[in-house]
Amino acid sequence: MAGYLPVMLDVSGQKIAVIGGGTVAERKVQSLLEAGAAVTVISPALTAVLSGLVEEGKIQWVARGYEPGDVRGAFLVYAASSDPAVNEAAAAEAKALGLPVNVASHAEAGNFITPGVLRRGRLTVAVSTSGAGPSAAAEITSQLAEVLGEEYGPYLDFLHMMRTEIKSLVPSAEERRRLLHRLGRLDVLNSVRQGTFIEWSPEAVRAWIAANRAE
Template sequence: MRGLLAGYIPIMLDCEGKRCVVVGGGKVAERKAASLVEAKADVVVISPTLTTSMAQWQEAGLIKWIARPYEYGDLQEALLIYAATNSVEINRQVAKEAAELRIPVNIVTSQEEGTFMSPSVMRRGKLIIAVSTTGAGPAAAKEIRHQLEHEFGDEYEKYTEFLYRIRSVVQSKVSDPVRRHTLLKAAATMDILNSIRAGSFDWWSDEEIESWIIQTQGE
C-alpha cells in the first residue's frame, strides 16, 4: 500500500448509481455513507448494527444494509470502498481484498494502508471545495475548510447554478468549441456575485441567455 508521502492527485468521481461499499456501522462509517448518499451512489453498508441515522436511510431506501460482519467476497463490483470499522484486523482484511480486486479503498484506522483519502469538503450548490493535508493533519484540514465556509457564502450556490444554466444553453446553441470557450470565459468574468449579494440579481430566461450569446459573439 502507498504511504503518506506518496503522490496523490485530487479527482471528482462520479458515483451516481455506482456500487460503493462501506464496511462498518458506527459514526465514522455514517460520515462516509452520508457523502455517498449525497452523491446518489448505490450505497451498501456491511455491519451487524447501524447508527440511528443509517437505520433511517435504510428504511428510506437510501442505502442497502447487509446485517452481518464483513466476509471475503463482499467487495465484488464496487467502484470504491470504505473500511470504517473500529477493528484494525477487519479493516486490513478489507484492504487486502480491495487490493486483489484493484478497487480504491479508504482505511479509517490506518490511512497508509489505503489507496485514497477523503478530504474535508465544503459545498455551495455545484461549488465543491475539498481540502486535504495528505494525512498530516486532518484537524487542520477541517479548520481550513471552516475558514473557506466563511469566505464562500451561500451566494455561491446561486452563482454556480447561474453559470450552469448559461453553460447548458451555450452547449445546445453553439457548435463551435472555440466560440463556446470564449462565451463561457466571458460568463465567468461578469459581475454576477455582487448583484447576488446586493439582492438585485434576476434570473435570466433562456431567451435572455440566447440574446447575451448573440451580443457577446458580435463584440
C-alpha cells in the same frame, strides 16, 4: 509522504461497500448518499441514523461482520469498522481485486483518502492534509466556508446555463471562447451577494448572446 492524485468521481448508482456500522461509517455513508451512490453496509450493528436509512430503503444492510468476498463487485470500498484488523483484512482483499479502498483506522493501509468537503451548489471544494491531520483539514474547510458563501450556488447555476446556451447556439469554437471570456467579465457574483441579481429569462440569454456575437 504518499502522493495523492486529486480526482472527482461520479459514483451515482455505483455500488459502494462500507465495512462497519458506527459513527465513522455513518459519516462516510451520508457523504456517499449525497453523491447518489448505492451503498451496502456490512456490520453486525448500526447506529440509529444508519438504521433509519435502512428502514427508509436508502441503503442495504448485511447484518453480520465482514467476510472475504464481501467487497467483490464494489466500485469503492470503505473499511470503517472499529476493529483495525477487520479494516486491514477488507483492505487487503480490495487491493487484491484492484479496488480503491479507504481505511478509516489506518490511512496508509488503503489507497485513497477522503478530504474535507465544502459544497456550494455546483461548487465542490476538497481539502486534504494527505492524512497528516483530519482536524486541521476540518478547520481549513471551516475557514473556506466563511470566504465562499452561499452566493456561489446561484452564481454557478447562472454560468452553467449561459455556457450551455452558448455551446448550443454558437458553432464556432473561437466565437464560443470569446463569448465565454465576455461572460466572465459580467459582475454577476457581486449582484448575487448584494441581492440585486435577477434571473435571466431564456429570451434575455439569447438576446445577450446575439448582441455580443454582433460586436
